[in-house]
Amino acid sequence: MSAVIEVWDLSVHFRTTLGVVRAVEGLSFAIGEGETMAIVGESGSGKSTVAHALLRLVPDPPGKIVAGHVRFEDQNLLDLSDAAIRHVRGRRIAMIFQDAMAALNPVFTVERQIGEVLRLHLGLAPDRIAAEVVELLRLVGVPAPEARARQYPHNLSGGMRQRVMIAMALACRPKLLIADEPTTALDVTVQAQVLDLIQSLKARFGMAVLLITHDLGVVAETAHRVIVMYAGRKVEEGAVTDIFADPRHPYTRGLLEAAKREETEGAFLREIPGTVPSPFEMPKGCSFAPRCPDAFDRCRMEMPELRDVAPGRPVACFAAQGASR
Amino acid sequence: MNILGAFWARFRNNRAAVGGAVVLALVVLLALVGPWLYPVDPFDMVGRPFMPPFARFPLGTDVAGRDILAGIIHGARISLLIGVMASLAATAIGVTFGALAGYYGGWIDDALMRVTEFFLTIPSFVLAVVLVAIFSPTVANITIAIAIVSWPSVARLARGEFIAHRDREYVQGCRAIGMPDWEIILLQIMPNALPPVIVVASLTVATAILTESGLSFLGLGDPNLVSWGYMIGVARTVLRVAPWMAAIPGLMILVTVLAINLVGEGLNDALNPRLKQR
Numbered sequence: 001m002s003a004v005i006e007v008w009d010l011s012v013h014f015r016t017t018l019g020v021v022r023a024v025e026g027l028s029f030a031i032g033e034g035e036t037m038a039i040v041g042e043s044g045s046g047k048s049t050v051a052h053a054l055l056r057l058v059p060d061p062p063g064k065i066v067a068g069h070v071r072f073e074d075q076n077l078l079d080l081s082d083a084a085i086r087h088v089r090g091r092r093i094a095m096i097f098q099d100a101m102a103a104l105n106p107v108f109t110v111e112r113q114i115g116e117v118l119r120l121h122l123g124l125a126p127d128r129i130a131a132e133v134v135e136l137l138r139l140v141g142v143p144a145p146e147a148r149a150r151q152y153p154h155n156l157s158g159g160m161r162q163r164v165m166i167a168m169a170l171a172c173r174p175k176l177l178i179a180d181e182p183t184t185a186l187d188v189t190v191q192a193q194v195l196d197l198i199q200s201l202k203a204r205f206g207m208a209v210l211l212i213t214h215d216l217g218v219v220a221e222t223a224h225r226v227i228v229m230y231a232g233r234k235v236e237e238g239a240v241t242d243i244f245a246d247p248r249h250p251y252t253r254g255l256l257e258a259a260k261r262e263e264t265e266g267a268f269l270r271e272i273p274g275t276v277p278s279p280f281e282m283p284k285g286c287s288f289a290p291r292c293p294d295a296f297d298r299c300r301m302e303m304p305e306l307r308d309v310a311p312g313r314p315v316a317c318f319a320a321q322g323a324s325r
Numbered sequence: 326m327n328i329l330g331a332f333w334a335r336f337r338n339n340r341a342a343v344g345g346a347v348v349l350a351l352v353v354l355l356a357l358v359g360p361w362l363y364p365v366d367p368f369d370m371v372g373r374p375f376m377p378p379f380a381r382f383p384l385g386t387d388v389a390g391r392d393i394l395a396g397i398i399h400g401a402r403i404s405l406l407i408g409v410m411a412s413l414a415a416t417a418i419g420v421t422f423g424a425l426a427g428y429y430g431g432w433i434d435d436a437l438m439r440v441t442e443f444f445l446t447i448p449s450f451v452l453a454v455v456l457v458a459i460f461s462p463t464v465a466n467i468t469i470a471i472a473i474v475s476w477p478s479v480a481r482l483a484r485g486e487f488i489a490h491r492d493r494e495y496v497q498g499c500r501a502i503g504m505p506d507w508e509i510i511l512l513q514i515m516p517n518a519l520p521p522v523i524v525v526a527s528l529t530v531a532t533a534i535l536t537e538s539g540l541s542f543l544g545l546g547d548p549n550l551v552s553w554g555y556m557i558g559v560a561r562t563v564l565r566v567a568p569w570m571a572a573i574p575g576l577m578i579l580v581t582v583l584a585i586n587l588v589g590e591g592l593n594d595a596l597n598p599r600l601k602q603r
Contacts, residue, residue, distance in 0.1 A: 057500055059492065061431055083505075090502030097501075102494035107516045117502045168502065 003030040003071075004176055004208040005054070005093075010068035012046070012053050015061065021279040023049040023063070025232045031176070036202065036209040038223035038240070040216060040255065044276045046232040047212045051180045054210070055089050056080075072176070091121040094169035098181035100161035104153040110137070110164050111149035117171040136167040140197060159190035166197060173205055180212045195222055216259040220244060228252045231276055231287040234306065238313045248309055248320040250292045286317070294319045335595040342591020348584040352577075356405050359398035367395040367551040375567055387556065387570050388563055397577055400553040403546075404534045404581065407468050411533040414472035416479050416526040423483025424518075428491050428510050438484070441477045449474035453536055457545045464547050467540060471533045482525055486518035520596035527589040531582045538578050553578050 012024040024046040031037045039047045052058045053065050056077065070077040073092060077085060089095075097103040104113055114136060115129040124132060130149070137145035140163040153161055162182065169177060179198065183191040199222055202209050211223055219226055219240060226243050228236040228251065236249040247253045254272035274291040283289055289299040298318055306314040337343060365371060370390040371382070378385040384393040426437040444452075456470035490496060491514065499509045540546055541554030542561075553574035560570035 055501060057497060086503035086505060088503070089500065090504075095498075095501040097494050097498060099494055103498040105495045105499075105513055105517070116499075116504065120503055165498075168498075 002033060004033050004035075005210075006030040006069075006071040007054070008069040008071075010050070010053060010070065011066045012049050012058055012063060013066050014063045019280045022232050022282075023279075024053065027068075027229075027232075027234055029227055029234070029237065031208045031210060034202070034206050034208060035225065036211055036223045038211040038213060038219040038226040039229055040213060040219055040226060041229035042214060042276055044231075044279075045229040047214075047229050048180055050229075051095065051178045051210065051212045054178065055093055055095060056085050057089075057095075087121070090117050090169075090174075091172040092174055093176045093178065094172070094174040095178040095180065096162075096165050096169050096182050099185045100158065100165045101153060101185075103165055104161060106153055109150055109152055110156070114149075114164065114168045114171060117168055121172050132171075133167075136171055137164070139170070140164075140167045140201070142167070158186055159193060162186060162190075162194050163197065166194075166201070170201060170205070174207060176208045176210065177202070178210045178212070181214070182211070183218060184213070184215070191218075198222070216244075216255060228255070231279075231282065233287070233316065234314070235288065235316045236314070238310075242310075242313065248313065248315040249288075249317045250294050250319065251288050254291075332595050336591050339591040339594045341587045342594070345584040345587025345591065348580060349588055352401055352581050352584065353405065355398060356401035359401065363394060363398060365392045365395040367391060367399045369395075375563075377567075378569055378573075384573055385567075385569060387559055388567075389559075393556070393570065393573055396551045396556050397553070397574060399551045400556060400574060401577070401581075403464070403550050403552040404537060404578070407464065407471065407537045408530040408534040408585075410468045411471035411475060411537075412526050412529040414468065415475035415529055415533075416522065418472065419476040419479025420483045420515075420522060422476070422480040423485075424487050424510050424515070426480070427484040427487025428506070428514070430488070430491075434484070437480075441480045444474070444477045445481075447474075450536060450539060453540060454543065454545060457540055462540075462545050462547055464550065467537060467545075467547065470540075471536050474536070475529050475533060479522065479525055479529070483518060483522055486521060487514060490514045490517055521593075523596060524589055524593045527592055528586060531585040531589070534578065534582055534585070 007030070008028045010024055010027045011022070014021040014023055027050060029037065039050060041047045049058060049063070053068075054070055054077065056065070058065060065078060068078060072088070075084075077088065080088070111130060111133045114133045118124045118129050118132055133149050134145045137148055142148050142160060142163050148156070148160070153164075156164065177198070182198065183194050186194060195218060198209065201207070209222075211218070213219060223240050225238065226240050227234050228243070228249065230251050236243065236247070236252050243252060244256065247256055251272070258271050272291055277283060277287055277290065283300065285298070285300045285302050286292070286295070286304050289295040292299065296319070302318075304316045304318050306316045309315050309320050368391060371392050372386050372390050374386055374388050374390040376382060376386040376390075378393075382392050382394060384397065387393055387396070422437050422441060426434040453470045453474045456473060457467055460466045460470075487510075496509060496514065499513050504513070537546070537552065538554030538557070541552040542558040544558060546552050546555045556574040557571045560567065560574075564571055
């Protein structure tokens with residue numbers, strides 16, 4: 001399986017008045033053609049920063065991509081000129097956001113906003129744009145697309161707005177779709193519909209998807225592989241089935257425990273004690289050590305490197321064993 | 326059409342604003358068709374000086390026997406012209422500075438805002454006097470001088486709006502579809518940032534009219550044109566003998582500026598409806 005996008009050693013830092021925040025540190029991964037890769041982690045784990053960094057959307061200042069290489073269609077995206085990266089954005093790599101209400105411009109109609117993409121990248125004439133917008137809205141399952149196209153974002157329901165944003169993202173048939181918490185702001189029923197839609201469109205157009213989420217349920221339903229991030233670093237990676245069946249990193253196990261709501265009915269909700277360490281007071285050793293049930297002395301002194309505990313299963317933990325525990 | 330209808334419905338709620346709009350419309354009408362309905366040259370000495378209103382001329386004559394009504398009509402043209410043009414110019418400069426500073430931030434923001442603050446620290450009327458005194462007092466120069474002293478407040482407002490919008494997700498979305506910065510600034514953020522700017526621009530018209538009157542009062546008006554401030558300046562020495570001579574143009578300035586302020590308030594209610602909902 002050839003990779004659509006390969007990321008090596010990506011580091012993104014934010015300079016603040018309190019010090020440097022290492023939002024993403026030494027992250028490497030690759031997404032294969034037609035594959036859905038999920039990045040999971042708590043708030044502050046750096047997962048959204050990864051999504052922004054791939055398209056160089058990290059606000060600078062204060063953010064800066066300090067190291068890394070992102071190979072996409074035989075180019076290093078981090079080396080491209082501003083004009084060249086704009087040709088990638090929206091055309092080859094599209095992005096959908098968490099809150100469609102905030103991500104759509106309130107003063108323009110749906111048609112105008114979807115039309116922007118077609119005009120910017122395909123240079124379509126206005127009459128072609130109108131027809132194409134209706135076609136795209138139909139594709140994402142918006143009923144009465146002709147009427148909807150003339151409406152404003154505030155006229156639409158949350159699910160409809162998300163569909164509009166997906167239509168916008170698909171306008172140029174991108175090779176990679178980055179979905180940054182695409183369902184977090186939606187009702188559970190609408191969530192399922194939107195996920196189904198992304199799945200079916202992905203299959204239809206052969207896109208790869210990078211899914212950023214904190215919701216392991218979403219991961220289980222849609223992703224092929226998953227990266228678990230903690231405090232800016234990848235702590236574990238593997239196929240979704242392997243990760244769910246046999247998590248090797250204590251943090252991953254904690255996340256899965258916390259997500260088991262149904263099985264622990266009547267009991268207290270399991271949680272991981274403590275919170276993500278402050279970015280200004282990172283522990284000396286493993287950043288998860290203060291919260292880790294399995295931590296021993298070495299964990300507090302030394303940062304564990306990623307190592308393969310099984311083929312395709314890198315884990316950053318001294319306690320992780322080659323075989324299942 | 327739909328948007329204009331909603332705008333008008335909200336504007337209409339503010340009765341004072343509607344009153345102001347009516348008065349302002351009358352002043353504009355006076356400026357537009359007045360010289361045609363009442364074709365008297367304001368510089369012609371048409372009669373005896375110091376004639377009170379309603380004697381031979383509707384509003385009497387001034388110290389040199391010039392028709393005051395003709396002066397009021399021609400003065401309306403100058404006041405409105407300078408007020409509107411200076412406000413437009415100030416808004417153009419201010420929005421450009423504010424948009425670039427707010428959108429890009431960093432050193433661009435620092436540089437542009439230092440320039441803005443430099444202008445804010447100088448008393449604006451004094452600066453206007455100096456500028457007009459250095460360059461010759463023509464309508465164009467007076468307009469430019471007033472614009473130069475009025476733009477900083479617009480710049481600060483526009484900067485604030487752009488800062489509030491630049492990190493919003495829709496702007497991120499525009500970047501994510503590969504839109505160039507100038508399009509994001511002009512076509513995406515600008516329509517969102519404009520309502521408060523329009524309100525301030527309308528109020529700037531009022532201050533510009535006052536500034537112009539002040540300049541003319543001090544004798545820094547265009548010598549070839551009659552303006553309300555000039556008329557008050559001429560009448561100043563005879564205030565106790567012929568109070569109407571200063572009172573009539575003074576009343577015109579008061580009424581016009583008040584009307585513009587009321588309209589500005591109404592625009593604020595209509596364009597920022599959230600501020601009013603209580």
